[in-house]
Amino acid sequence: MADLKKIAIFISGRGSNMQSIVKACQSGEIPAETSIIISNRADAAGLDFAQSKNIPTAVINHKDFSDRTAFEDALNEALRPHAIDLICLAGFMRVLTDHFIAKWPNKILNIHPSLLPKFKGLHPQKQALEAGENESGCSVHYVVPELDSGPVILQKAVPIIAGDTEESLSARILEQEHIAYPQAIRKILA
Numbered sequence: 695m696a697d698l699k700k701i702a703i704f705i706s707g708r709g710s711n712m713q714s715i716v717k718a719c720q721s722g723e724i725p726a727e728t729s730i731i732i733s734n735r736a737d738a739a740g741l742d743f744a745q746s747k748n749i750p751t752a753v754i755n756h757k758d759f760s761d762r763t764a765f766e767d768a769l770n771e772a773l774r775p776h777a778i779d780l781i782c783l784a785g786f787m788r789v790l791t792d793h794f795i796a797k798w799p800n801k802i803l804n805i806h807p808s809l810l811p812k813f814k815g816l817h818p819q820k821q822a823l824e825a826g827e828n829e830s831g832c833s834v835h836y837v838v839p840e841l842d843s844g845p846v847i848l849q850k851a852v853p854i855i856a857g858d859t860e861e862s863l864s865a866r867i868l869e870q871e872h873i874a875y876p877q878a879i880r881k882i883l884a
């Protein structure tokens with residue numbers, strides 16, 4: 695199918711959001727195909743899933759490069775053969791700089807487990823609990839150089855329930871992440 699958009703997904707670990715995107719491509723929910731999965735960690739569990747689906751993978755370890763620019767150039771080299779339309783960060787634990795982002799204007803998405811602009815950065819679920827919120831959720835947004843700060847495409851809220859822990863809230867949000875990311879991709883490709 696010639697008009698399928700080509701998606702690259704960057705991961706660092708479990709890759710459950712990556713799986714939800716791959717499945718949405720395969721079911722036709724998203725008019726796209728996953729062309730490559732890139733991980734900065736060789737031990738990312740998500741790589742096994744990608745390989746089981748015969749999706750090309752690449753490991754580009756940031757520690758092998760002298761600086762962020764060289765790392766980002768290597769990411770671009772890996773993407774080059776695939777004519778990528780959209781890059782989805784899915785639990786990718788490296789901050790991309792303007793050196794990379796400027797080459798992909800409005801083409802990089804991220805998912806963050808909070809209702810942005812609330813609770814940017816690490817452990818947003820714990821931040822929400824500590825702030826005494828009665829709801830939290832997830833946000834799919836465009837990536838800009840400032841962390842977790844690009845325009846929001848789609849959000850899903852979940853309630854915070856008495857007795858919630860970081861783990862229980864994270865699990866409730868993650869269920870919504872798996873719905874939100876494919877919906878956001880579908881929305882921007884429409």
Ligand code: GRF
Pocket residue numbers: 705707708709710711712784785786805806807868871
């Ligand atoms: C998700 O909660 C995502 O929002 C955050 O990191 C986690 C990654 O989980 N950025 P997974 O690797 O997609 O399972």
